[in-house]
Each structure stands twice: as structure tokens, then as C-alpha cells.
Amino acid sequence: MSLTVGVLAIQGDVHENLLSTKKAIKDLGIEGHVVNVKTADEVRKLDGLIIPGGESTTIGQLSLVNSSLRVIKEKIEDGMPILGICAGMILLAKTVDDHVLGKTGQPVLDLVGIKIERNSFGRQNDSFEAEISMDSINIPNFNGVFIRAPSVSEVSSDVEVLSKFNEKIIAIKKGNIIGTAFHPELTTDISLHKYFVNLVHESKN
Amino acid sequence: MLPLAGERKNAKGIIFEKAYSRNISRGTSTLKRGFAHMLKNGVVMDVTTVEQAQIAEDAGAVSVMVLDKLPSDVRKAGGVARTASIRIIQEIMDSVTIPVMAKCRIGHVYEARVLQETDVDMIDESEVLTPADEHHHIWKWDFTTPVVNGARSLAEALRRIEEGAAMIRTKGEPGTGNVAEAVTHIKKVNDELRAIKAIYDSGDNQDLIRMAREFKVSYDIVEQTARLGRLPVVNFAAGGIATPADAAYLMSLGCDGIFVGSGIFNANDAKERARAIVLATTFWNEPEKVKEAQKMIDERQSMLGLDVNTLELRMQERGGSA
Numbered sequence A: 001m002s003l004t005v006g007v008l009a010i011q012g013d014v015h016e017n018l019l020s021t022k023k024a025i026k027d028l029g030i031e032g033h034v035v036n037v038k039t040a041d042e043v044r045k046l047d048g049l050i051i052p053g054g055e056s057t058t059i060g061q062l063s064l065v066n067s068s069l070r071v072i073k074e075k076i077e078d079g080m081p082i083l084g085i086c087a088g089m090i091l092l093a094k095t096v097d098d099h100v101l102g103k104t105g106q107p108v109l110d111l112v113g114i115k116i117e118r119n120s121f122g123r124q125n126d127s128f129e130a131e132i133s134m135d136s137i138n139i140p141n142f143n144g145v146f147i148r149a150p151s152v153s154e155v156s157s158d159v160e161v162l163s164k165f166n167e168k169i170i171a172i173k174k175g176n177i178i179g180t181a182f183h184p185e186l187t188t189d190i191s192l193h194k195y196f197v198n199l200v201h202e203s204k205n
Numbered sequence B: 001m002l003p004l005a006g007e008r009k010n011a012k013g014i015i016f017e018k019a020y021s022r023n024i025s026r027g028t029s030t031l032k033r034g035f036a037h038m039l040k041n042g043v044v045m046d047v048t049t050v051e052q053a054q055i056a057e058d059a060g061a062v063s064v065m066v067l068d069k070l071p072s073d074v075r076k077a078g079g080v081a082r083t084a085s086i087r088i089i090q091e092i093m094d095s096v097t098i099p100v101m102a103k104c105r106i107g108h109v110y111e112a113r114v115l116q117e118t119d120v121d122m123i124d125e126s127e128v129l130t131p132a133d134e135h136h137h138i139w140k141w142d143f144t145t146p147v148v149n150g151a152r153s154l155a156e157a158l159r160r161i162e163e164g165a166a167m168i169r170t171k172g173e174p175g176t177g178n179v180a181e182a183v184t185h186i187k188k189v190n191d192e193l194r195a196i197k198a199i200y201d202s203g204d205n206q207d208l209i210r211m212a213r214e215f216k217v218s219y220d221i222v223e224q225t226a227r228l229g230r231l232p233v234v235n236f237a238a239g240g241i242a243t244p245a246d247a248a249y250l251m252s253l254g255c256d257g258i259f260v261g262s263g264i265f266n267a268n269d270a271k272e273r274a275r276a277i278v279l280a281t282t283f284w285n286e287p288e289k290v291k292e293a294q295k296m297i298d299e300r301q302s303m304l305g306l307d308v309n310t311l312e313l314r315m316q317e318r319g320g321s322a
Helices: A014-028 A040-044 A056-065 A068-077 A087-092 A191-204 B029-037 B050-059 B071-077 B086-093 B109-118 B154-162 B180-202 B205-215 B219-228 B244-252 B270-282 B287-295
Strands: A003-008 A032-037 A048-051 A082-085 A095-098 A114-118 A128-134 A139-146 A151-155 A160-165 A168-174 A177-180 B015-019 B022-026 B043-047 B063-066 B100-105 B122-126 B147-151 B167-170 B234-237 B257-260
Touching: A003 A014, A003 A040, A003 A191, A014 A032, A014 A191, A032 A040, A032 A191, A040 A068, A048 A068, A048 A087, A048 A191, A056 A068, A056 A087, A056 B270, A082 A087, A082 A191, A087 A114, A087 A177, A128 A160, A128 B029, A139 A191, A139 B029, A151 A160, A160 A177, A177 A191, B029 B234, B043 B050, B043 B270, B050 B063, B050 B086, B050 B270, B063 B086, B086 B100, B086 B109, B100 B109, B109 B122, B147 B154, B154 B167, B154 B180, B154 B205, B154 B219, B167 B180, B180 B205, B180 B219, B180 B234, B180 B244, B205 B219, B244 B257, B244 B270, B244 B287, B257 B270, B270 B287
Parallel strands: A003 A032, A003 A048, A048 A082, A082 A177, A095 A114, B043 B063, B043 B257, B063 B100, B100 B122, B122 B147, B147 B167, B167 B234, B234 B257
Antiparallel strands: A114 A151, A128 A139, A128 B022, A151 A168, A160 A168, A168 A177, B015 B022
8 A cells, every 4th residue: 555654835845755756666666655734624534644854843733723733633543654853852741841941831742751951962063964874673783863852851651762962852752653853854765764654564564 | 854955964963972971963954954943833933031932832833933023123223133042042942842942143153153052943044033144154064953944945945954954934024914915925936946946856967057056055065956856955935924824725735834923923813813823833734724813813913014025124135135
């Protein structure tokens, strides 16, 4: 059966994720297509969803406006795979603090028992690229692009840590939910997108 | 992945260092242009106080731009317009979680240095302030902080990108509340992109060289841009945006997002207007939602606006020939 993977197109680097996912589907030889989604109705038709990087306060508030946030939560609780990147991972969390300002009170999905520290590595001048690894999912070398990146400061026992950088947690997995602090869509390496598409493929079949 | 046309791998702004006990790099084109990509489909709002910055964040702005005076007040005040007080920029950085940008004068290398040291997230080398150098813009490859520049044409945009701009915005005519010039500029850039794409597709390399000479940029960046059929960096609209419909219209012309200057905080309904402009920018291709956004504002509260034909000061011309 053909897969439909959506990229939440409220705000952020939607197009880069669309391209990486298209390439991943093609590379894997899986039948499927990738679409931008905004509305609750569009989200209902998906087999998998990517919430891209952007500003988490903006994406959260605006998806509340058109009730897509509620449908996304229902779908994920029903087992739809999701990849949350940077702002996207922030939205999956239970609680969010800012590195400088403390508690943010912003709207989140509360789907994974993780606590986020926003802007964990500092401001834009502290944004960086570095080699990272996600050994447990067979991605040993990956160029991590961290842009005003968050990190995960606490995880509950049901959450698997996929990667750490200098003792900070930068990628997590809980069942069909994946979150990363870095931006795989800004690199030419599509291995994480391929891993995600496979997850969508397996959950559908 | 990101288009990296025109990038310089040996730029001084790139820092290789050992941190977190690993080899890392900062200030690369991927990080600087990538930052701009995270702002896409969003609204950046001009602010002058902490209170305005918080209103902007609550309204869903993706970033705030700190100025000493809003562009329309710069116009009224006259005199020399310089970068904002560092104290105010810092107070704003300490009070919102979204990125904070600030403007420096065209060519003023040391205002930009000061802003980089202040740790702002992006620097706007802006024609709204009084130019410090009539002949040169800042060589932005020397900076780790990404820089955005204004442009009225493809030639200006490519010259700025070759100097290291990580993002482009159309100039429009700032501080007028009149969207006409922004519309003209984005359409001109689009037309010129279509033209070089057509030349590229025809395989006429000699004609691309002619364009490069006309634009006063390298052949490489013209060729790479022509192949892409769009600017290799994120391109926002700016200058004169005052209503949700203005924002939606510019998004429909293919802009990646919107800068709003005087339009929000010089209106008498700033809070509602800020929210409404964000909504219209996000849902620009759904006329029903744009109408809802437009309903949130009262035209009687809009800034009065100026006819661009009668202006004594045309900010858009600043730095245009360099």
C-alpha cells in the first residue's frame, strides 16, 4: 500500500524536509508520496508526520488556531510515526524550559516524557556543526547541524536515548516517536529520513 | 538540503574549535543560511522596547528586530539614524525566547562588530539607518553572526550574497505604510530570476556571462542561481507592510516570509494587528482565513501612510549602486 508522509507546513524549513523525505522514499524503493499539511483534515489522512524546525512558539500557537495540534496528538496516540526536529521535538515534550528565561508556558503536545531545555547551547553565534552518532539505529556517523538547538534535560524510563553530545541528550525515541535537536534536513545525508520512512512503512504494513 | 551558491569556505567568520571535547565549527554558510531557513513562513517584527518585543512573541512572531526608532519615526525625526542602544537590545534578549535581530548602518563594520559581540542572532545591514559608507557594504564573510541585507533587484541581491549575506529582504520603502514599492521589488526580482533561468535552460553560457557583467557579480553565482531558479538564500518581503492583506499578498508573490516595520507598533491596535498579520502570513493561500485576520484590525487604526511619489527621503536608494 502506498504511504503518505506529511510535513507540517505551518512555519519553518518545511521544503527541505519535503525534499529529504522524497529522496528517502525513492532510495528505499517504497511506494509513497510526501505532502505539505496544515489543516486537521489533511493530518487525518497521513501515515506519518514530520514536524520541521522553526520557531516552536509560532508553530505551537498557530496549530492550536486551526485545531491541527489536537488531531496530531490523537493520531500519534493511535500509533502514527512522527519525527520532530528541533522545534518539532520541543512540541512533542511534556515540559519546556528556556536556558535563560526558565519556564515558557508555550503550547505543547505532551506526548513523550521528556523535559526540554530550549536554546540549550546558546544563541545563534553558538550554533555549530559536529559529528554525532546514533549507534542504536545504525547511523554511526552523522553531521549534526545545531541551530539555536534545544536539548533534552530529563527523560522518563520509557524513552530511549538515541544520541548524546557532551552529556546532553540530542535525540530520543519512544515507540513510533522520534525527536532530534539537530537538523538532518539541512545536510545531504538522508539516513535518518530513511530510518523514519521505514518506520512509517512498517507501522502501515 | 540548503542551496549554498556563492559560499566561501575560507571565510574569516567560520570558527573551527574544540568545544564539548569535540571538533566543531561555527559560522558556516549552513548554520548562517540555515538560521534564516528556520524563520520561513514567519513574521519578523520591528520593536523598540521590551514591552513591544513581548507583544510580538505572544502574537507568534518568529523573531524581533530591535531599532532605536521605528522607520516612520526615523523619517519624522531626521538627523543621523544609528544602531539601537546596546542596553535595550540586551534587555530584549533577556525577555523573549525567540531570536533577536538588530540593525546597523550600511558599511558600518564596527556597529556590526558591536552587535556580534552583543550576541544578537542576526544583523540587518539596513538602509533605514543613515549609511556610513556610500561605496561599500560590510564584507559579511568576516562575521560569525548571520547578516540580512535589503535589495531592490536581482543584481543587488546577488551582490549582497557575494559579500556574505545569509538572507535577503526586499527594500520596499520603509516607514511609509505603503506596500507598493515592496510589491514592485519582489516582482522585479522574480522577473529577473525567470529571465536568467530561461537563459540557463537555453544553454547560452555567453549570455549568462553578459548578465554577470551587468549585475557586477561573478559568473559562478549567476550560473548557480539560474540553475536553482530562485535566490540561494531565504528571501523575505519588507517595507510598508501595514495590514494582514498586505502580508498575504506578498507571500502569494513567492516571498519566504515578512518583515513588518512601523505597520504594527505605529498602529493604534498593535496587539490585534500583530496577531492578525501572523495569521495572514501563515494561511496566506486560504482567503477565508486572511479575511478573518483582516477582520481583526480596524482600518481607522492603521498608520496613515505616505505616498511614495512625494517623499523627500527615499531610503530604498541607499546603498543601491554599491
